Amino acid sequence: MWRRGRQRAYLTDSQDRLRRTGAAGGMAALRNDCDGSGRQRWRSDTLPPATTVIAYRRVVTNHLLAQKLGDAPDPRQWPTIARTRLDLLTARQLDELYAGLLTAGRRDGKEGGLSRRSVRFLASVLGKALKDAARKGLVRTNVALNADPPSEKASQAPETKVWTPEQARRFLSSVAEDPDALLWRFYLATGCRRGEALGVRWSDVDLDAGRISIAQQYTMVGAVPTMLPVKSDRSRRVVDLAPATIDSLRRHRVQQAEHKLALGESYDPDALGLVFAKPDGSPHHPKRVSARFKVRVERAGVPMLRLHDLRHTAASIMLASGEQARVVQERLGHSTVAFTLARYQKVLPGAQAEAATRYARLLDGSDG
Incomplete structure (x- = not known):
């Protein structure tokens, strides 16, 4: 097709x-x-x-x-x-x-x-x-x-659910001591899809330049976790990282090396050099990562989201903060800017009111 x-x-x-x-x-x-x-x-x-x-x-x-x-x-x-x-x-x-x-x-x-x-x-x-x-x-x-299948308008996906910046911070604070803390932060920081983050290798990471290359995904094919190329040419991209994320990745790499040395022969001989892997170097099962995320959300006391909704949250917060749509599109690997705007720009509550206030201040110096 x-x-x-x-x-x-x-x-x-x-x-x-x-x-x-x-x-x-x-x-x-x-x-x-x-x-x-x-x-x-x-x-x-x-x-x-x-x-x-x-x-x-x-x-x-x-x-x-x-x-x-x-x-x-x-x-x-x-x-x-x-x-x-x-x-x-x-x-x-x-x-x-x-x-x-x-x-x-x-x-x-x-x-x-x-x-x-x-x-x-x-x-x-x-x-x-x-x-x-x-x-x-x-x-x-x-x-x-x-023939007349359901119309495109009637078949639209359910409304996207996202966290506000405050809710995202509350979640990250609650999982600060979690073994997967960096993984959760990575999803929010980059807007990566579940499989894209689980497929990142150290060879894809340039900590000196502060960027990663998204080239493969560890995802479900039917009932089997499988390493595959990313879903499209647009999904193959380079994502810049914030200094705090870079520092966390440096510490994470040291911890991984220590685990590998401690395990010795027990370390997975087929390890792929993944950034986010089990202590023995083997990949995380995608569905189990989603299950762990659900438990962490319940404990954090924030609105329930799917793991994929962290991607929506990242995009929505970036757009609401005034980031250019083209930048958001490139970070998320969307096909077009139009898709990015249509998908996310109406999500965060209060965004229009804030925009109206900012515009009024620029126009005549009033408070709206």
């Missing part, structure tokens, strides 16, 4: 195969990509990130093909187009699929449907599949163009 112009996948199968297999040549044939028989599959010219592949596969397996998972109900009761021939698929059937998924689309045995955001994502995956099928001559037209 195309994703920001870089990732292209297409449906590979012959028209003869489609005609011979009938109904099995419809969306049901995509099931064969999961079981390895290879009759019909998604293939990538420029391989998308593994996490993206996992997301697409989950959509196809769980919802378009409606395969049974664990103790979930009988898949024949689920909204699906798995038994529909691609060349007989209609926009009305897709509308019915989207409506069904919104009301009864869960696959975990619980009642209820998928979110509008999830259904819209599914529609984008299916739309691209049908577009490629039409281009390959497998269907006459892309009927997804005439």
Whole structure:
């Protein structure tokens, strides 16, 4: 699939195969990509990130093909187009699929449907599949163009939650003696994603220049923690560090060296030279880091946030303090300045009032 112009996948199968297999040549044939028989599959010219592949596969397996998972109900009761021939698929059937998924689309045995955001994502995956099928001559037209998935506005992500500067300081103060104290500060100081911080190597750090290179991430691919390149070219970036963070990293490196010397042969022989690692040099499990963060937030008595919300907090505080949007974009590795502004500029309460007061003072010297 195309994703920001870089990732292209297409449906590979012959028209003869489609005609011979009938109904099995419809969306049901995509099931064969999961079981390895290879009759019909998604293939990538420029391989998308593994996490993206996992997301697409989950959509196809769980919802378009409606395969049974664990103790979930009988898949024949689920909204699906798995038994529909691609060349007989209609926009009305897709509308019915989207409506069904919104009301009864869960696959975990619980009642209820998928979110509008999830259904819209599914529609984008299916739309691209049908577009490629039409281009390959497998269907006459892309009927997804005439269907009506949830609108983009209705499918927007939930409102971003962030800490105020005071809440961030309270949290950092409460975890000052925590073994992960520097990691929590690093997230707030840099706005890095979870996996980006866990993937930083000492070879990526220039303490004399006061900067780090973000080039890889230790992240979840399905259920498996995996070291991967960062998610996009924009995500590959250099981030400057404050003097206090640099000093903390210097002390941290000395402590790591002492741990390595003390452990001797017990030190992980496959250690990757990670900045944030276990005492034996092995990487932290991303999900366990998130779990530890949740416990620390509860103890600190500040509003509950996800670990990823530290990234949102960093961006919001920088923008609210008057930092240029271009600088914030570069530090966070966003694709465009417009995305940065749209995502964060309305988050911190009171920001507009403060801006109005500053402007009034500049305009006529009044207090607003």
